[in-house]
Amino acid sequence: MSQVNPFEERMFPAIEFRDVYLYYDDKKVLDGISFTVRKGETKIILGRSGGGKSTIIKLVLGLIKPDSGRILIDGEDITDYTEPEMMRVRQKIGMVFQEGALFDSLSVYDNVAYKLHEQGLPEEIVEEEVRKMLRFVDLEDAIDKMPSQLSGGMRRRVGIARALVGHPEIVLFDEPTAGLDPPTARTICELVVKLRDLENVSSIFVTHEMQNIEYLSSEYAVINEKGEVVFEKEGEKLCLINTEIMILREGKIIFSGKDEQLKKAATTDPYIRRFLHGR
Amino acid sequence: MSFLQQGLYELQELTLLTFRAFYRLRKKPRYFREVIQQIDIIGVGSTPIILLTGFFTGAVLVLQSFQILAYYGAQSQVGRMVTFSLFRELGPVLAGLMVAGRIGSAITAELGSMVVSQQIDAMRALGTDPVKKLVAPRIIALLVALPLLTVVANVSGIIGGGITSKYIFNLDTTVFISSVLDAITTKNIIVTLVKPFFFGLIIGSVACYKGLGTTGGTVGVGISTTRSVVLSSIVIIIADFFLTRALQNILGIDF
Numbered sequence: 001m002s003q004v005n006p007f008e009e010r011m012f013p014a015i016e017f018r019d020v021y022l023y024y025d026d027k028k029v030l031d032g033i034s035f036t037v038r039k040g041e042t043k044i045i046l047g048r049s050g051g052g053k054s055t056i057i058k059l060v061l062g063l064i065k066p067d068s069g070r071i072l073i074d075g076e077d078i079t080d081y082t083e084p085e086m087m088r089v090r091q092k093i094g095m096v097f098q099e100g101a102l103f104d105s106l107s108v109y110d111n112v113a114y115k116l117h118e119q120g121l122p123e124e125i126v127e128e129e130v131r132k133m134l135r136f137v138d139l140e141d142a143i144d145k146m147p148s149q150l151s152g153g154m155r156r157r158v159g160i161a162r163a164l165v166g167h168p169e170i171v172l173f174d175e176p177t178a179g180l181d182p183p184t185a186r187t188i189c190e191l192v193v194k195l196r197d198l199e200n201v202s203s204i205f206v207t208h209e210m211q212n213i214e215y216l217s218s219e220y221a222v223i224n225e226k227g228e229v230v231f232e233k234e235g236e237k238l239c240l241i242n243t244e245i246m247i248l249r250e251g252k253i254i255f256s257g258k259d260e261q262l263k264k265a266a267t268t269d270p271y272i273r274r275f276l277h278g279r
Numbered sequence: 280m281s282f283l284q285q286g287l288y289e290l291q292e293l294t295l296l297t298f299r300a301f302y303r304l305r306k307k308p309r310y311f312r313e314v315i316q317q318i319d320i321i322g323v324g325s326t327p328i329i330l331l332t333g334f335f336t337g338a339v340l341v342l343q344s345f346q347i348l349a350y351y352g353a354q355s356q357v358g359r360m361v362t363f364s365l366f367r368e369l370g371p372v373l374a375g376l377m378v379a380g381r382i383g384s385a386i387t388a389e390l391g392s393m394v395v396s397q398q399i400d401a402m403r404a405l406g407t408d409p410v411k412k413l414v415a416p417r418i419i420a421l422l423v424a425l426p427l428l429t430v431v432a433n434v435s436g437i438i439g440g441g442i443t444s445k446y447i448f449n450l451d452t453t454v455f456i457s458s459v460l461d462a463i464t465t466k467n468i469i470v471t472l473v474k475p476f477f478f479g480l481i482i483g484s485v486a487c488y489k490g491l492g493t494t495g496g497t498v499g500v501g502i503s504t505t506r507s508v509v510l511s512s513i514v515i516i517i518a519d520f521f522l523t524r525a526l527q528n529i530l531g532i533d534f
Contacts, residue, residue: 061404084303087406095404101397115405118308162405 014039014170014202020069031251040200047248053206057172062086094163094171100155102147109143112162133161153184171203189215197221217243217259297484300415317420321382329428330435337436341443358458361440366467370433375478379511383486387507390490391500418483425479426472466530478515485511
């Protein structure tokens with residue numbers, strides 16, 4: 001029997017950190033971090049600026065290496081991989097950067113097509129895929145623009161489209177909504193929910209905005225009878241289990257669990273309460 | 280870290296980066312198009328300033344030395360003097376310094392901005408090796424373009440010298456040309472092509488290293504750019520001395 005039970009496959013971690021330590025010069029950035037992100041799960045990482053949130057994402061991509069501990073992607077230990085070996089692993093990971101990090105010298109089309117051009121695919125296939133991705137983030141009109149002509153939110157969405165090319169199994173979001181107006185932030189959260197529920201993508205979502213957590217941990221996307229994507233709120237009959245929240249403080253995980261547990265923890269832990277309510 | 284340790288560390292990292300740029304070329308992809316594009320930017324783009332600096336350097340050489348030569352009755356050898364100076368020293372060094380200023384700074388600023396806006400991280404995240412895609416093409420382009428630019432500087436310098444000696448000192452053009460031709464020896468040609476090859480390597484690796492090592496936002500880009508130009512200019516001038524001595528030993532130039 002070679003068929004994998006879908007339930008078992010979901011239990012298999014997409015990302016796993018085992019006791020990871022990281023120092024910048026003498027400053028301890030990560031202090032024994034261990035966690036897993038299951039297949040199809042979204043892990044929201046909360047924490048103050050400079051608390052090591054973005055560092056975790058860079059470690060997943062192998063852009064930096066930990067001082068000790070192991071990091072596994074899809075069960076594969078990537079900790080000691082060299083740069084050329086990491087290139088293969090990065091093929092299955094998409095990354096959305098804080099400010100989009102689009103290549104200034106390339107048009108929106110070429111930015112999104114970057115990965116496909118590098119693979120040397122024929123232009124017809126590339127164009128079809130690029131248009132599909134831009135339609136997904138609702139930016140097909142901007143295809144010929146240069147990044148400097150785009151607004152902050154549009155840059156972020158192009159960044160998402162670029163990260164999703166090639167259908168990565170893991171997508172990492174580094175504060176994708178920071179500095180955006182609420183409707184645009186909402187659009188981006190909807191994209192994340194769509195990826196999680198309709199494409200079964202595992203993701204890490206770094207943020208410090210509470211509204212995002214509300215959207216991500218209480219809504220889910222389904223396709224209705226007309227074939228449209230609609231968002232529904234969790235309620236009596238359905239409770240979301242594929243989104244977890246993790247809070248970092250000075251390089252340590254001080255909370256990990258569902259949003260309901262987070263609200264409960266906020267009543268007892270003053271640090272978490274201050275984080276959620278600002279006082 | 281002490282100043283010496285810092286210097287040694289930078290030298291190590293710079294050497295490693297350069298080594299990687301070449302070592303990783305053994306595997307595909309090789310980004311041939313980027314190399315051509317960079318040769319165009321560096322070579323064709325720098326031709327006007329190299330023509331100008333070369334022309335006036337040759338011209339001023341004649342202006343300064345014609346009367347000294349005339350004092351010894353050797354004014355017919357002015358072409359030889361200009362050619363020797365340009366081929367062995369001024370052509371390679373001037374082209375090197377001009378390109379360090381024009382291209383070295385541009386490379387550092389470009390890579391530095393890409394670092395601070397996370398474009399380098401994005402490139403790595405998308406599975407492209409920046410050393411192969413950005414560093415190697417720039418260094419290779421400099422290795423190709425700088426010797427060619429030196430030749431341009433040499434030729435335009437000789438023309439500048441020739442015009443000065445004809446119109447200011449009334450030297451017969453054929454005398455000038457024949458003394459120039461006397462000086463274009465195989466050894467001089469080797470010297471004028473070997474030196475810029477090393478200078479190109481210096482400019483390329485320093486500029487890329489400083490660019491990729493940028494930290495601290497837009498201010499950091501400015502600092503890296505300044506350091507890149509200063510460092511590569513100084514290293515070119517120091518390396519020139521040792522290169523000259525080494526070439527003298529190898530080629531036995533005992534003029």
